[in-house]
Amino acid sequence: MKYSIxxxxxxxxxxxxxxxxxxxxxxxxxxxxxxxxxxxETKDIREDKFGxxxxxxxxxxxxxxxxxxxxxxGPHLFPNDVCITSDIDMYPLSNMYFNTHIDQILDDEFMxxxxxxYPPSEKKYPMxxxxxxxxxxxxxxxxxxxxxxxxxxxLNEYGDGWSTDERLLYDKLQSYHNLKxxxxxxxxxxxxxxxxxxxxxxxxxxxxxxxxxxDCHFFRPFNDYxxxxxxxxxxMISEEIHNYNYNxxxxxxxxxxxxxxxxxxxxxxxxxxxQFLDKISNDKFRI
Numbered sequence: 001m002k003y004s005i006x007x008x009x010x011x012x013x014x015x016x017x018x019x020x021x022x023x024x025x026x027x028x029x030x031x032x033x034x035x036x037x038x039x040x041e042t043k044d045i046r047e048d049k050f051g052x053x054x055x056x057x058x059x060x061x062x063x064x065x066x067x068x069x070x071x072x073x074g075p076h077l078f079p080n081d082v083c084i085t086s087d088i089d090m091y092p093l094s095n096m097y098f099n100t101h102i103d104q105i106l107d108d109e110f111m112x113x114x115x116x117x118y119p120p121s122e123k124k125y126p127m128x129x130x131x132x133x134x135x136x137x138x139x140x141x142x143x144x145x146x147x148x149x150x151x152x153x154x155l156n157e158y159g160d161g162w163s164t165d166e167r168l169l170y171d172k173l174q175s176y177h178n179l180k181x182x183x184x185x186x187x188x189x190x191x192x193x194x195x196x197x198x199x200x201x202x203x204x205x206x207x208x209x210x211x212x213x214x215d216c217h218f219f220r221p222f223n224d225y226x227x228x229x230x231x232x233x234x235x236m237i238s239e240e241i242h243n244y245n246y247n248x249x250x251x252x253x254x255x256x257x258x259x260x261x262x263x264x265x266x267x268x269x270x271x272x273x274x275q276f277l278d279k280i281s282n283d284k285f286r287i
Contacts, residue, residue, distance in 0.1 A: 017218070
């Protein structure tokens with residue numbers, strides 16, 4: 001199995017990303033999403049209609065802190081499965097990008113996909129996207145079944161400030177023997193390469209449909225920006241796309257432009273690829 005590891009706390013708006021971001025991991029990438037939810041009680045892993053949820057009782061007074069570091073603890077529950085950590089407000093947009101790296105992971109290898117996002121002087125790795133088997137996470141971070149011990153150890157060594165998880169990740173990996181680091185640089189405007197980013201929100205819908213972007217860092221709180229999200233969701237996930245799932249007929253062209261043919265047997269006459277994508281992006285779709 002392959003798991004995407006995300007987290008939130010039960011009292012923050014971050015959990016509102018779960019219904020949609022889980023769909024992107026399942027339907028775009030094809031792996032099982034799991035949400036580690038820091039809350040008022042501990043519960044066994046359960047399945048909801050979006051993926052798997054593991055609730056973990058908060059053992060400090062800082063739920064936000066625990067919801068960050070729990071992504072480094074959670075993979076130990078899946079020792080023989082490949083896990084990839086991610087931020088819950090980060091939407092994967094490329095099947096090929098993620099599965100190429102996930103499928104290449106060696107048994108005891110730890111892979112960092114996003115070095116270069118921070119300046120070297122900050123000594124941090126982003127929490128998106130780090131890949132290893134669960135047993136490798138356990139080895140790197142000294143994990144066992146005692147969640148409270150893990151939290152207290154991190155708290156004593158690092159405090160509970162923002163980016164504790166990223167500093168912990170960086171520090172523990174420096175001495176790991178089988179570490180593979182891949183660079184992902186930033187553009188001059190601050191965005192990571194091949195990312196649709198809230199800091200400068202623009203994208204090409206044709207490139208999106210062809211999965212030429214890697215990911216999307218979306219606005220928060222999610223519920224305030226659903227209208228912004230609709231076109232992106234509709235292009236990647238919506239039932240309209242899946243039910244029709246327009247196949248491009250490259251060997252049937254009119255004026256050297258392919259036409260769309262619906263799986264239900266009807267032609268969209270005179271509509272080339274660009275026109276079709278323009279239509280679906282402008283049609284109203286509510287999630």
